[in-house]
Amino acid sequence: MPAKEVLISLKNVGFTYNRGLPTECAALFDISLDIVRGEIISLIGHTGSGKSTLIQLLNSQRMPDCGEIRWHMDGVCDEKGLPVRRRVCAAVGLVFQYPEDQVFEETVYEDIAFGPRQMGKTPEETEKIVFRTAELMGLDKQILYKTPFELSGGTLRKVAIAGVLAMEPRVLVLDEPMAGLDPKSCDGFASLLLGLRECLGLSIVMVSHNLEYSAALSDKIYCMSGGRIVLSGTAREVFSDRAKLDEHAIGVIPAASVAAELAASGMKIEKTPLTAEELAGEILNNYGK
Amino acid sequence: MIEFKNVSFRYSNEEGAPYALADISLNISRGELAVVVGANGSGKSTMARLLNCLLVPTAGKVFIDGMDTSADENIWKIRKKVGFVFQNPENQIVGTVVENDVAFAPENLGLPESEIEERVSYALEAVGLIGRREFMTAHLSGGQKQRLAIAGVLAMKPDILVLDEPTAMLDARGRDSIIRLILKIKNELKITVVLITHFMENALIGDKLICLEDGFARYAGAPHAFFMKGGEFISKFNLKQPFAYELLNILGERGIRFAERDYIRASDPAQLGAIIMGAVKNAR
Numbered sequence: 321m322p323a324k325e326v327l328i329s330l331k332n333v334g335f336t337y338n339r340g341l342p343t344e345c346a347a348l349f350d351i352s353l354d355i356v357r358g359e360i361i362s363l364i365g366h367t368g369s370g371k372s373t374l375i376q377l378l379n380s381q382r383m384p385d386c387g388e389i390r391w392h393m394d395g396v397c398d399e400k401g402l403p404v405r406r407r408v409c410a411a412v413g414l415v416f417q418y419p420e421d422q423v424f425e426e427t428v429y430e431d432i433a434f435g436p437r438q439m440g441k442t443p444e445e446t447e448k449i450v451f452r453t454a455e456l457m458g459l460d461k462q463i464l465y466k467t468p469f470e471l472s473g474g475t476l477r478k479v480a481i482a483g484v485l486a487m488e489p490r491v492l493v494l495d496e497p498m499a500g501l502d503p504k505s506c507d508g509f510a511s512l513l514l515g516l517r518e519c520l521g522l523s524i525v526m527v528s529h530n531l532e533y534s535a536a537l538s539d540k541i542y543c544m545s546g547g548r549i550v551l552s553g554t555a556r557e558v559f560s561d562r563a564k565l566d567e568h569a570i571g572v573i574p575a576a577s578v579a580a581e582l583a584a585s586g587m588k589i590e591k592t593p594l595t596a597e598e599l600a601g602e603i604l605n606n607y608g609k
Numbered sequence: 610m611i612e613f614k615n616v617s618f619r620y621s622n623e624e625g626a627p628y629a630l631a632d633i634s635l636n637i638s639r640g641e642l643a644v645v646v647g648a649n650g651s652g653k654s655t656m657a658r659l660l661n662c663l664l665v666p667t668a669g670k671v672f673i674d675g676m677d678t679s680a681d682e683n684i685w686k687i688r689k690k691v692g693f694v695f696q697n698p699e700n701q702i703v704g705t706v707v708e709n710d711v712a713f714a715p716e717n718l719g720l721p722e723s724e725i726e727e728r729v730s731y732a733l734e735a736v737g738l739i740g741r742r743e744f745m746t747a748h749l750s751g752g753q754k755q756r757l758a759i760a761g762v763l764a765m766k767p768d769i770l771v772l773d774e775p776t777a778m779l780d781a782r783g784r785d786s787i788i789r790l791i792l793k794i795k796n797e798l799k800i801t802v803v804l805i806t807h808f809m810e811n812a813l814i815g816d817k818l819i820c821l822e823d824g825f826a827r828y829a830g831a832p833h834a835f836f837m838k839g840g841e842f843i844s845k846f847n848l849k850q851p852f853a854y855e856l857l858n859i860l861g862e863r864g865i866r867f868a869e870r871d872y873i874r875a876s877d878p879a880q881l882g883a884i885i886m887g888a889v890k891n892a893r
Binding site: 366474499503529571585603604 | 777778784853885
């Protein structure tokens with residue numbers, strides 16, 4: 321297996337809002353993590369735990385006031401090794417929770433073309449990028465000439481992501497990508513994310529309250545509470561640690577919590593299940609079939 | 610309390626324009642909690658907007674407490690009866706201080722000061738924010754903001770509360786607090802509730818479940834009976850089974866059968882472990 325290619329590394333990072341003012345408010349403490357090429361990671365934790373602040377650090381919208389954050393991607397830093405914010409923002413694409421917040425042009429085409437144009441691409445290059453990105457996102461060519469505001473929520477979200485992908489980022493950061501989508505659209509969206517990782521080798525950082533999707537998609541999950549990472553690991557590792565999840569009000573996934581209950585009643589559970597299918601398997605093992 | 614009689618609706622009157630709702634007939638009784646589910650674009654929000662005269666049917670009639678929503682003289686009577694809460698509480702909060710925000714609507718009704726005070730306390734008590742009445746609204750968490758938005762509507766003393774995806778933006782804790790509050794509003798305040806949601810676990814709290822597909826009402830009845838029809842049926846509507854039902858259905862296919870009463874009990878996730886332990890014991 322090839323060595324892991326670290327794209328962004330954070331070491332003991334801390335961040336305080338309004339430093340030195342009476343309204344000073346510490347938001348992050350001692351955060352260390354690596355964003356690895358081609359990995360999907362999820363940040364989970366209840367409202368106010370620091371998830372949104374952390375993703376703002378990833379694309380240099382905010383700089384840490386202690387510790388160190390480094391971007392290891394080509395061309396992002398100047399000759400002194402300092403990050404150039406404009407380049408970081410292009411390399412680390414951020415999609416907000418409400419796609420309508422970041423879609424603003426008159427047609428879908430113009431909206432997707434905005435980023436590449438700002439980066440100085442020629443009209444021909446821009447057109448190529450727009451078509452390629454639209455195809456990648458499964459957006460119909462006809463949609464490109466519509467105004468974004470008559471599209472459904474799910475399609476609008478794809479347009480917003482296409483606008484970010486057109487800047488050819490290495491890391492895609494999504495804040496609550498599933499909010500407001502119906503259950504089947506959520507599934508479609510999940511396979512889309514896996515496809516993007518597959519095709520582009522993107523790293524994906526997801527902030528989500530939907531723990532079942534986080535469990536299904538992520539290579540690694542970081543649980544945050546009070547501005548700290550309190551638990552991290554694979555989905556199975558994280559959702560096995562019931563005590564920590566409860567302590568920090570992070571929530572549980574139903575398969576794991578029912579399994580814990582069954583285990584307490586004397587059933588043998590080999591490994592923490594993450595889905596109904598896996599839990600059914602564990603139950604049937606006890607049943608002697 | 611709410612009656613749809615052969616209701617159709619389309620946003621444009623041009624020939625060939627699609628119908629957002631097609632020939633819907635159904636009743637929601639006084640005091641009932643009705644949950645509306647369906648894919649994005651299936652007509653849920655259109656249906657909600659027909660309840661307080663934001664929209665009137667293209668064909669057919671909607672009656673609220675016997676009043677026709679398409680008659681001009683009923684509009685304001687109906688809007689006083691039907692309170693609305695939307696997905697994003699930020700759009701619905703007008704005050705900077707919690708109690709002022711809740712007082713906004715009663716003040717605009719021109720009520721005497723003592724009545725306003727009484728209603729503000731009633732609403733904040735109901736949603737559990739009475740201890741935060743002097744807080745800045747900007748300092749509340751997402752779940753608290755949504756509860757505040759609900760308090761603002763309860764202060765109007767509505768007979769019907771319509772909630773359009775009130776938990777879509779919230780974390781698990783916020784979501785639970787809103788669901789508990791909705792049950793309390795139904796059980797203690799005896800308000801008729803219409804809840805639109807994409808969370809299938811929450812669909813189980815309804816007395817009645819309404820499933821829309823492309824503007825048609827494909828199901829109106831007990832939630833457990835809808836989800837008992839199995840995964841294949843449910844996924845036709847772009848929906849998923851609640852976790853408990855998915856599990857019982859998988860086990861059922863593999864030989865551990867559950868009775869209808871098990872499914873009804875499984876509407877309460879806390880019962881699931883006991884139901885399965887019981888089935889496994891019987892099977893041995």
